[in-house]
Amino acid sequence: MGISARLDKIHLQAKSNKWMNYFAIFLRVILAYGFIASGMVKILGERFAVGLSANHPMGQYLVALHHTGFYYTFIGVVQVIAALLLVIPRTVILGALIYFPVILNIFMLSYAVRFEGSAFTSPLMMLACLYLILWNYDKIKYILPFDHSNAPHIITVPKTLNKTFPIKFFLGTAAIIVAVILFSIFGWQIAPRNNLRDCNSQFAGTNRTKAGAIFCDCIHKQGLPLNNSMELYDKAPNDAMVKK
Structure with a gap:
């Protein structure tokens, strides 16, 4: 069995599970909320993280970003568009593909300047968006450098979903969340903190x-x-x- 066939099998098993489907819906909603909230701040022309000192490394970046004018608004518009696309079932993958580079940039920025405000949320949002991209693997698999000659063009998900709770998957998810929390608290020897x-x-x-x-x-x-x-x-x- 080739790599493409194995990935198809894993993907079908995941999409055939009721709890995995619920989890995907939950991630779509929570990610959409996160970007709508932060995107609207930019569209309304308000500075993001107002309470953060302008001398803080992240504060300096946000002040400079706020002063870029329509570029600042543009970022907010992109965030809101990505969020809305995530909510609509037919456009989830497009929303996730727009969402991912934005949240990846936020994640890298947060860790580069050791900003505690998003040290916990940004990596989890990035991983959640990556999950949604993988959830729609069947729609993007043909851009990957695998042999798809024997892979079915349409993967049919059974109408009756498997109700078995995927304990290992959710234990792994919980472990990732705990690891991110611990790193955000103890990962840096020193940090600027917020004040x-x-x-x-x-x-x-x-x-x-x-x-x-x-x-x-x-x-x-x-x-x-x-x-x-x-x-x-x-x-x-x-x-x-x-x-x-």
Whole structure:
């Protein structure tokens, strides 16, 4: 059995399961809501994440993006269009293909600047969108470099769906969510955090409180780039030992 035939078999098994279908619908709705909410902010001309300091690396990016005029509005329009296409059954795959590069960019940006605001949501939204793309594998499989000569052009899903709950799949999904949560909390040694107080709090009880104060001052007061701030943090000495 070739790769294409194996993927067809796995895809058919998934689409024949009632719970997997419910999960796909749930993802379509939740992803659509996420982009409609954030897209409308841009269409209305409001700055995204208003409460975030303009000196924060992500804050600097969002302020600059807000000042791009109609490009900022364009991003919002694309997000809303992608969301609406996800809701309509006939256009799900088109919506997912538009949605994916946008959420991938948000995910990469969030982790590049260590932004806690979307460190948890963006990777899960990206994986959810990828799931929807794979869910519609039968519609896009011919662009993949596999031999499709023996593959059926139309995969027929049985009218009566399998009601067996896919325990392994949902346990794997839960494990991914937990892993993302843990990484968003403990994945970075230091992070800018959303404000000066929270930034300094991560160094409390360590021997790097002074170095941490330098890092947080560079980020939240001076507005220095993240890499420069981390270099100054690394060069700063540890706190002096307190003699008892």
